[in-house]
Amino acid sequence: MANFEFKHHKIYYEVYGQGKPLLILNGIMMSTASWQMFISSFSQHNQLILMDMLDQGQSSKLVGQEYNQKVQVEVVKALIDHLHLKNLVLFGISYGGEVAMQVAIQHPHMVERLLLFNTTAYTNDWLKEIGHAWNLASTNAEAYYGTTIPVIYSSNFYENKREWMTRRKEILLKIFANPDFAQAMVRLTNSANDLDVRKQLHKIQCPCLIVGSEEDAITPLSHQRYLHEQIKGSQLVVVPGSGHASMYEKPMLFSSLVLGFVLSEVIPDVV
Secondary structure, X not given: OEEEEEOOEEEEEEEEOOOEEEEEXXXXXXXXXXXXXXXXXXXXXXXXXXXXXXXXXXXXXXXXXXXXXXXXXXXXXXXXXXXXXXXXXXXXXOHHHHHHXXXXXXXXXXXXXXXXXXXXXXXXXXXXXXXXXXXHHOOOHHHHHHHHOHHHOOHHHHHHOHHHHHHHHHHHHHHXXXXXXXXXXXXXXXXXXXXXXXXXXXXXXXXXXXXXXXOOOOOOHHHHHHHHHHOOOOEEEEEOOOOOOHHHHOHHHHHHHHHHHHHOOOOOOOO
């Protein structure tokens, strides 16, 4: 658990274990705390690095500032340099996957393998409208929960895990009621509005595993299929019966895919 300074801002990170470095970039509402149940397995044979990007978790908040994901790419590069990471496996989920792609495009020498879960190469009108609805609801915790959370799960999971969802709602409502968190979420959501790296995907040359979910309503499977078509030599895996939050709906499969890709000596053919 440590911090480093980036352009007068505090960036929080955690390091566990030893071995080939695995750096994880959070989804938009996530923080380093989101990965607690995966720390033991992900750090057993690797050096696991968790980080909060700007406006996430324990890192600095950019109050009153407008920015896009370019600054997050700079933050990730700065952490890689700060920790002198070599032979890096870079793993991004959702928002973090968008940033991870840009790191791999702009700094290919830094990334040995790339792992992308439930993410997209561009923010289309669908995602912009979803983000706009999130922002409108951000001043009311109940409205924000109802707008952002049910849609990230498959309907079966939401119905079958009601007790878990109820406990999660109690936790999240307290978080969403914090105006600092709500304002940070608006800034993070807006930071992805101009994302479009479709014409640059050919620059990703490292082994790449792309994972999509069968029932993802935020970044539908067509987005991951597109990534697979455009990133030469990439692999595509589809998680059956899961929504956008695959790490919570299918944690064992999620872990198996991550570790299988990270630890494999030989990258297999397309799945």
